[in-house]
Amino acid sequence: MFSKLKPWLLPILSGVFIGTSYIPFPPWASLFCFVPLWLFWSQQTSLKRVLIGGFITAFVFTLIGFNWVTYLLHEFAHLPWAVAGVGMLVYGLIAHLFVPLAGLLWLLWFLGQRQWQWSARLSLGLMAMITVLCEAYSFTLFDWNFGYSWYGSNLPVYHWAEFIGFSGLSALTLLANLPLLIAWQKRKQTSGKLLAGLVLFGFVLLNVSGLGLQARLPKPDASFNVLMIQASIENSEKLAAELGKGFGDEILHRYLTQTDEALNRYQDRKIDFVLWPETAFPALLGEQFKNDPASISLADFLRERQLPLITGAYSVDEKLRLITNSLFVLNKDGEIVPPHYSKSILLAFGEYIPLEQYFPAIRNFLPTTGHFARGSGPTELLAWNGYQ
Known part of the structure; x- marks a missing residue:
C-alpha cells in the first residue's frame, strides 16, 4: 500500500x-x-x-x-x-x-x-x-x-x-x-x-x-447595549415551519419567552435593541404580511415592551415569487423600518440547488431542498433610530 x-x-x-x-x-x-x-x-x-x-x-x-x-x-x-x-x-x-x-x-x-x-x-x-x-x-x-x-x-x-x-x-x-x-x-x-x-x-x-x-483606526463615536437571543431550534423544526407544516407558533413562543427572561435578567441595564439570528422569525415578514397572526403577535410583544428588534425572517421576492432569507429592523412600536436586506450569497443544497437553473429536473431528486431568491447584495444600509 x-x-x-x-x-x-x-x-x-x-x-x-x-x-x-x-x-x-x-x-x-x-x-x-x-x-x-x-x-x-x-x-x-x-x-x-x-x-x-x-x-x-x-x-x-x-x-x-x-x-x-x-x-x-x-x-x-x-x-x-x-x-x-x-x-x-x-x-x-x-x-x-x-x-x-x-x-x-x-x-x-x-x-x-x-x-x-x-x-x-x-x-x-x-x-x-x-x-x-x-x-x-x-x-x-x-x-x-x-x-x-x-x-x-x-x-x-x-x-x-x-x-x-x-x-x-x-x-x-x-x-x-x-x-x-x-x-x-x-x-x-x-x-x-x-x-x-x-x-x-x-x-x-x-x-x-x-x-x-x-x-490608527478611529474609536467608535457611539455604542449599543444589544440583547442577543439564540433559541435552541432543531433543523427539522425549522424545515417544518418553512414548509408550513407546524412548529411555527412554538418557535416564535421560544424566542419571545427567552427574550422576556433575558430582559428580566438584565433589567438594571438599558437595552437599545434585541438581536435575533438568521430566520429566527418562523413566518413571512414584511408590510404585506403585517396582518398575519405571527406578525401581529411580534408587533404586540415589541410595542408592550417598547423594544426595538433586528431579526432574521422569511420574506418574498414578488417578482420571482420565491422566498427570501431576509433581515428586518422593527422599531419599539413593532413597525417594520424599511429597507430590509435579503441574503444574496445562498447556501448550496440548503437554500438552492447548484445548476438547477440549467437542469430544473434536479429538484425532482431533492424536493425538500430550499428554493430561495437571491437579494440584490449590500446596496442599502439598514436604518434604526438615526443610525445606519
Whole structure:
C-alpha cells in the first residue's frame, strides 16, 4: 500500500498542509503549503502525473477543510448518510479544480518554452503566478481564500486587507510559497537560509505594521447595549415551519419567552435593541404580511415592551415569487423600518440547488431542498433610530 502511495506523497503532503491551515485551524503552513506540490510538478514531464498530483492535493485538502459538506448534504438536502458520504467524495474531486488547472497550464507553458531555454527560476515564478490567478478566478460553491485564515487566527497581518482586500492577502500568501520553495531547493546553501530568513522577516514586519494599522483606526463615536437571543431550534423544526407544516407558533413562543427572561435578567441595564439570528422569525415578514397572526403577535410583544428588534425572517421576492432569507429592523412600536436586506450569497443544497437553473429536473431528486431568491447584495444600509 505504501509503495503505491509513495510517488504521490508530495501532493498528499500539500493537501494536508492546506487543509490543516484553514479555519478552524491556525494557518501554520499557509506560507509553504504549495511547496511540496510545486516540487512534484517541477519534477514531472507527464501531463497525466501533473493532473493527478493536482487532483490529489485538492481532494485531500477538501476532505479535511470541507468535511462539513457531508453533514450539509445529510441535514439540509436530506440525503442518507451513505449517499451524503458519496456526495462528499464527488465534491472533493470537483470543488477546487483550480489546482489541477494550474498544473495543466504551467506544464503546457513549460513544454512550449523549452525551445527558448528560459531559466528554471522563471518557470517556477510562472508556476506561482498561474496558481495565484487560477485560485483567484476559479469557480467554487463556497467562496474562500487563503487570506481569511489570518483573520480567523487574529494575526495582525489581516489588517492589510484594508488596502489590498482578503483576495490580495491570499495572493501574497501563495506568492510567499515561491521563495520558500527556492529556499528548500537551496537549503544546504547560505543563500537558501537567507531567503527563508527574508520571508520570515517580511512576515514579522507585516504583522508589526498590522498592529500599527489597527492602532490608527478611529474609536467608535457611539455604542449599543444589544440583547442577543439564540433559541435552541432543531433543523427539522425549522424545515417544518418553512414548509408550513407546524412548529411555527412554538418557535416564535421560544424566542419571545427567552427574550422576556433575558430582559428580566438584565433589567438594571438599558437595552437599545434585541438581536435575533438568521430566520429566527418562523413566518413571512414584511408590510404585506403585517396582518398575519405571527406578525401581529411580534408587533404586540415589541410595542408592550417598547423594544426595538433586528431579526432574521422569511420574506418574498414578488417578482420571482420565491422566498427570501431576509433581515428586518422593527422599531419599539413593532413597525417594520424599511429597507430590509435579503441574503444574496445562498447556501448550496440548503437554500438552492447548484445548476438547477440549467437542469430544473434536479429538484425532482431533492424536493425538500430550499428554493430561495437571491437579494440584490449590500446596496442599502439598514436604518434604526438615526443610525445606519
